[in-house]
Amino acid sequence: MNGVWISMIPEREGRPGPLAGLRFAVKDNIDVAGVPTTAACPDFAYLPERTAPVVRRLLDAGAVLTGKTNLDQFATGLTGARSPYGTPESVFGGGLISGGSSSGSAVAVAAGEVDFALGTDTAGSGRVPAALNGIVGVKPTRGLLSTVGVVPACRSLDCVSVFARDVGLAARVAEVARGREPDDPWGRTGERKIGATVVYGVPGDVDFFGDEEQARAFGQARRRLGEVVEVGIGPLLEAGDLLYRGPWVAERLADLGGFLDKHPDSVLPVTRAVLESGRAFTAADAFAGMHRLRELKAWTERLFRTIDVLVLPTVGTTYTHAEIAADPIGRNLNLGRYTQFTNLLDLAAVAVPNGLTADGRPAGITFFGPAFSDDDLARVAAAWNR
Template sequence: MDDVDVDGIVERVRRAEGVWISAFGADELRARVREVDPGLPLAGVPFAVKDNIDVAGLSTTAACPDFAYVPERHAPVVQRLVDAGAIVVGKTNLDQFATGLTGARSPYGKPESVFGGGLISGGSSSGSAVAVADGTVAFALGTDTAGSGRVPAALNGIVGIKPTRGLLSTLGVVPACRSLDCVSVFARDLPMADRVMRVARGRVREDPWSREGHRPLIAEPAVGVPESLDFFGDSGQEKAFARFGGAATVDIGPLLEAGDLLYRGPWVAERLADLGDFLAAHPESVLPVTRAVLETGNGFSAADAFRAQHRLQELKAAADRMWEQIDVLVLPTIGTTYTHDEIAEDPIGRNLNLGRYTQFTNLLDMAAVTVPNGFTADGRPASITLFGPAFSDDMLALAARSLPVEDAMTLAVVGLHLRGEPRNGELLDRGAAFLRTARTAPCYRLHLLPSGAPGLVRDESSRKEIDIELWQLPATQVGGFLAGIAAPLSLGRIALDDGTEVTGFLCEAYAVAGAPDITASGGWRNYRS
């Protein structure tokens, strides 16, 4: 087990802003690695756990410090993974009490998507998704009640598995909406997600919500797409999804109506069944936006709950008729992306937009698999989700491998990753391909950092274009590549001289204070020569 880079993991945990709430130290991780039987199916594989799932020896906070407790044992789903040789690194950040899809509702910080540009990480399993996407861990556990195992996967370019309810035990999980909660799995690719699912699934006798079941595999499943979709004005996401236009079309109106019941109906009151006493006793311990969502549950009566259940049963019948026409439904995971600033303008309304194509899933007892679908023209991640009826999990995983998805992003590099420069091999080793040279719009400055590398910062006072290169990087390699990029560099949006935008390396403004301005050279190669 000497190949487990404990020091590297600990360092990435330390510098990942807003991603981790707690973690084991290097000495404890090394001791655990030494104890692992190398013959186990997940021997030495590092993983993260969302901090509403119990890990013995680390506090469970649900992103609320006053709620915290230290469990004496692992949640059963965590224990299965540990027994298979996987190494728990620590607990990750989340939208408080798993209430939200933005990743912006936590006192422990607001993680940004690994693709930078101020994009939200997505929630509520924000930290778990980022910890996988940035290469710190190989997989992570999240939870998914309304989309929390899929929206963060979409915004970070990774795989998200939302199993059939009960397939992974929720014992030892702080409930959000107990009858709908699922433990979810994040991984950088489908083979790893499949390895984790094979270990983690299975009935737990002490868990009253646990269940088992299987459906036969279908070699060539009939795939359906919606008759129409709302992308909230996002033409980039609309174009990314357009490649599935050849499939059969189905009416998803009943699904969307079912989804509306989750936050606009009495299921919000179910969250109070477990959290109501804490909320009443510690109202100031709960973030205002989280408290506002939870308190809407007080407005529903028992009669409202029964009326909603009756309507849901009718919608389930409509969904079952859909499965008579198709085997797999494909939807965009999210209709659009948001930055943290955009979420702050309308935290509840835009949260609902993020859940438009996710929040019906558990109400209608479906399984779902989320996979990357390339990138928009301006470098934002695109994603799709495959849906099937309960216990179609294996079929969905098989179908996801054969869908015609795009799997590369265009990356702008400025300095040491240019062709012939010392770090260009990091791109080549990950299968990146050179596309072309390009120039930035005249709104950036180039500085020489103390490390000897250049740093590009946005500055509207600049009137100079900067020479850059565009490379195509396989989507599955993005996380691992980013793991090797240290502060003050990060990914962000770079405007080009032709009016388009791409994802590329930008430098934090604080790092260029006092650093020589080399903008006049027009680029790193010119400066070096």
């Protein structure tokens, strides 16, 4: 399928283990020894000597790696339309974008070319492509899956994510892949339980950007949940705005600024514009952002003392490639409206399909829980999706 694969790897017999015989792919910002890592920028490419620990754990569990997949360049974007290697279309066709940045990984799973795939998620890249291709996207708590051997986007926020066609497999893969590495300064462990009787929080007012069909699909999902607690999400959205409209966009320059300075023409214009916008922020801006984020985290902690799980649409609307081309940055922000606060506020998330709209477009919802609620959150999402 056009634009999905960057490199293929000859299949070999898998080892015995809990994932024996399952075929998988990895996003091409994750290292596999002897296979170039490009991050969708040919001039950036390098040949790693070491396989990322998160991939190694899956291989040790018997899974078979088949190739590396396309992405929005430097994992900067949620559209799947920012790569020199082509632009995958959603498996639902109609010119719909696949979503990004983990575009190739999501399409490979949705098309049945692999059983599961690894992506990454900083602003929603493990969930937006899942929604736009009708599959499951698990975004673990930051640090549960090692980011050693992953090209950084925002190093303090980056997560490795998992795509599969059902929650059970995605959760099983995430469990196998998790674990602390001695050379990973961002690694974490922990556990938080969700009660057997789940209290769902759902916002009373959601912006679907004029998309009445997506609004109708979310309304149906809300009714399926039964009794819910209506909550406000303004502070969550404010936190999300810090990522691209605030000083966290400057964090992308911490790892990529040197390459951008030396090779500006090697970076796609829209990607370069996003990265360059980080230069407008000062150290004082960064500290002010950190202080405000801490206040928003405190609000979020109070929220999760009143509910167990927050439920939101994964995306408010869908776009075609033509619509993205007409407004690549503004519509990218719309796609991340209900995803980009997640890592800033240290939440876990599971995105699941929510059927189709009347005009045949995919809809999705996401279940959010506090950090380290991953196992119980997957249980809740699986029960709903079943």
